[in-house]
Amino acid sequence: MAEPELGLRFQRRFLAARQLRSFPWAELEQSLRTSPDSSLLVDILHKTILHPLCVKYPPSTKYRRCFLTELIKKQESAAAEPLDELYDTLADILNEEESPHCYKNYLLPTGESVTLSENVAIISGGTTGLVTWDAALHLAEWATENSTVFSNRTVLELGSGIGFTGIAICKTCNPKTYIFSDYHPRVLKQLTANIRLNGFVLEPETTHCIQMEPRGQEAEATNCQNPKLIVAELDWGSVTEKQLLDLQPDVIVAADVVYDPEIILALTGMLQKLSTFRARRKPPEVYIAFTIRNPDTYHLFQAELGR
Numbered sequence: 001m002a003e004p005e006l007g008l009r010f011q012r013r014f015l016a017a018r019q020l021r022s023f024p025w026a027e028l029e030q031s032l033r034t035s036p037d038s039s040l041l042v043d044i045l046h047k048t049i050l051h052p053l054c055v056k057y058p059p060s061t062k063y064r065r066c067f068l069t070e071l072i073k074k075q076e077s078a079a080a081e082p083l084d085e086l087y088d089t090l091a092d093i094l095n096e097e098e099s100p101h102c103y104k105n106y107l108l109p110t111g112e113s114v115t116l117s118e119n120v121a122i123i124s125g126g127t128t129g130l131v132t133w134d135a136a137l138h139l140a141e142w143a144t145e146n147s148t149v150f151s152n153r154t155v156l157e158l159g160s161g162i163g164f165t166g167i168a169i170c171k172t173c174n175p176k177t178y179i180f181s182d183y184h185p186r187v188l189k190q191l192t193a194n195i196r197l198n199g200f201v202l203e204p205e206t207t208h209c210i211q212m213e214p215r216g217q218e219a220e221a222t223n224c225q226n227p228k229l230i231v232a233e234l235d236w237g238s239v240t241e242k243q244l245l246d247l248q249p250d251v252i253v254a255a256d257v258v259y260d261p262e263i264i265l266a267l268t269g270m271l272q273k274l275s276t277f278r279a280r281r282k283p284p285e286v287y288i289a290f291t292i293r294n295p296d297t298y299h300l301f302q303a304e305l306g307r
Contacts, residue, residue: 014048014049014054025070030078032075032078032080033079037081038081041075042085045083049064053105057103057115058102059102059105061096061099062120065090065094072087072090100120100121102118109172114168114171115197116194117190117193118130118131118132119131127184127186130161130162130186132164134256135291136255137164139165139255139289142289143168147173147174150169150251152175153177153250154175154178154179155179155251156249156253156284157181157254158181159181159182159254159257162191163180165255166178166180174227176227178229179232180231181232181233182234183233183234192231200229236263239270244274244276249274250285251285251287252287253286253287254267254286258288259290259293261297268307
């Protein structure tokens with residue numbers, strides 16, 4: 001494999017990885033033994049830690065520190081030419097203060113990126129909704145491969161969290177309207193911030209309607225094709241008839257919302273209500289991605305859907 005191609009592989013895995021073992025470390029070490037000069041290390045460093053996206057929106061301090069430490073270990077193990085820039089970058093990061101917040105940068109198949117502000121801790125502020133979960137990544141990947149499901153349609157996302165799936169769909173699938181929804185105040189605040197972070201701004205007329213921020217002449221020419229985006233506070237257990245009539249989705253998506261038996265009745269009840277409040281139109285299509293952590297919870301969800 002050519003060295004630049006390996007550098008690009010590292011870039012993609014670095015930007016979205018959750019565990020360092022997902023990197024092709026063995027392949028890197030072999031490449032360093034074959035070409036012991038520092039050019040490959042320079043390429044990888046500037047496609048990861050020093051990539052402009054990561055400089056502007058840095059991943060967690062711990063993640064960057066561990067990545068560079070492992071990179072240095074592989075360089076020393078392969079007896080490759082030392083790279084001062086590598087050690088200098090690690091020294092700078094070691095002097096940083098740890099923060100409860102970080103950024104995650106995801107590269108989409110289209111070449112665009114989704115940048116999210118996330119919490120370092122899985123649980124914070126009494127919620128798990130301030131981080132991106134694996135099911136959101138899989139649902140977004142599936143959506144980009146099946147974009148016709150969403151094209152020119154009204155999409156409602158239940159439990160949007162901090163927004164990865166919805167932002168990815170809006171960037172790649174051309175929905176007519178996309179409704180992000182959640183109920184936790186801190187999640188809604190961070191969700192709105194992430195939507196803005198990815199090139200969207202709140203319209204001055206309303207606190208709910210969002211449109212794409214123009215970017216130059218090309219953006220001005222295509223802005224009319226951008227989806228109408230809405231952020232909605234939605235509690236499945238106390239949703240009102242007016243809210244249901246206002247939503248009227250053609251497609252419903254959700255990622256990792258089937259994790260607690262106590263919310264399954266509220267979720268299936270919400271899906272049933274949304275199917276009922278469609279006037280004379282056919283019920284919405286529903287796509288839910290989730291990790292099976294507890295088989296009993298999964299079977300309960302299946303049983304409730306069957307009812």
